[in-house]
Amino acid sequence: MPAVTTDNVLALPRVAEPDRVAARPRPVVSVTTAPKGYEGEGFPVRRAFAGVELRALDPFIHMDQMGEVDYAPGEPKGTPWHPHRGFETVTYIIDGEFVHHDSNGGGGTITNGDTQWMTAGSGILHIETPPEHLVVSGGLFHGFQLWVNLPRTNKLVAPRYQDIRGGQVSLLASPDGGALLRVIAGDLDGHAGPGVTYTPITLVHATLSAGASLTLPWRPDFNALAYVMAGKGTVGAKGRPVELGQLAVFGAGDTITVAADAKQSMDVLFLGGQPIREPVVAYGPFVMNTKAEVMQAFEDYQAGRLGSIPAAHADVRGEAS
Template sequence: MPAVTVENPLTLPRVAASADAVSIDGIFDHQDSQGGGGTITNGDTQWMTAGSGLLHIEAPPESLVVSGGLFHGLQLWVNLPAKDKMMAPRYQDIRGGQVQLLASPDGGALLRVIAGELDGHAGPGITHTPITMIHATLAPGAEVTLPWREDFNGLAYVLAGKGSVGTERRPIHLGQTAVFGSGSSLTVRADEKQDSHTPDLEVVLLGGQPIREPMAHYGPFVMNTQAELQQAFEDFQKGRLGTIPAVHGMTEAGPQE
């Protein structure tokens, strides 16, 4: 997505969900009311678990606003099971060099395992339900078939390029999401001919165990019941989600005293 000019970045509340932001190209800053945050750039990932609630700001740094430029990335919202919705917020800062890098046997596909595991290779992201998240880059004509848990759903979101998915080779292109059916593997193939400005097919492969719980959500508030949703609104309106800058620091294990 392109970066936008931000003079007064919005302070956003979030309750009972995880937000995973992956930077492909460009740079932006994050700050939250639990003391988490930092700068993520090419290949970095931030994984923020809102839990009982926090405020956060995400914006391009002032230097980028002044000079102009693009930001290419992806933000994923992940629901939490009811038992974890009120956990203490936490923030994970995953540098690009920390992800598990894998290649297909012919070298045509590069796989970055951000969270979960692929064929015994685990990514650094810590999740509260079983999830797999992979950023895959396929050279023109390359094909890869990945083992996939049968109890997981699965989807592919196209960041760049064009190709096909599944044994039926359903076509996909930039901005499309393909949802896979049940099975023990996922297949992705890059078209032989790509656009001149996108030489490879880039997709994010996602999957996890369906939570299968009732959901009540409004904007960034994701709860199980309307009563819980109303309580989240009240907590936000009464300032219980904290302030930015944070009053207390925070580590990946939770708030510091």
């Protein structure tokens, strides 16, 4: 699992050791297992948030772990052109390559450790596909797509695209050097990631060495989620077992704790954000506050008001799914 790494984790800035007397450990409220499914043209995913109440996820809406899959030649797949409105998509690639194009002129190729952050806002069309050389050769593919809700006041902001290279993320070490942390967005112990967000969130990819334990300071006004993307270990101060494909939801407090199994490393995606606490009506590619707003989004898409497919890509049809 390459993403972005370092030759000497001990040379990195350290996350401060939380005050074990004053800090309140967050309890583990639930651990759920992501069901497997297929997305787009048929690439395998794990539905990370399935079975979790939306109020526990707020401000997050949806997350897929894409792969990990080792494609044979001719097998790599993507998504056709489709619309979005009312939220942001965050695509983080760990292995392999993905190519993004959108109707607002954003896009490019992202690979190991890169992130594409698309604010759909008032509406946009986009497509994500593997590059042609990867289709021909096959190969390993692994990544995530996260949907971040936008508050009512930002639902219809102008679309934008952020191309975040792996080398831009903030690299940190745990106090004992047993874990490597990649801050993609938000702030962790005063260290900011490069992603610019409308909704205050923190997004961190951590790799824990076998047997390592990690306790992170976490904003008490944020929710706290930990998704295991590889390996196994425990979550919470009481050591609840978790493994690949499981999501832990934490309760109130100041710190979150995970630990890797004694015999293997563990990769965890930490997510937290300030809850928006507004009505959510999500249907297909639109996330709005009311059913009427979703219906309006469909009407605007069908009328061509969410953008048009660039001429260079007009041979690929769009779908509202």
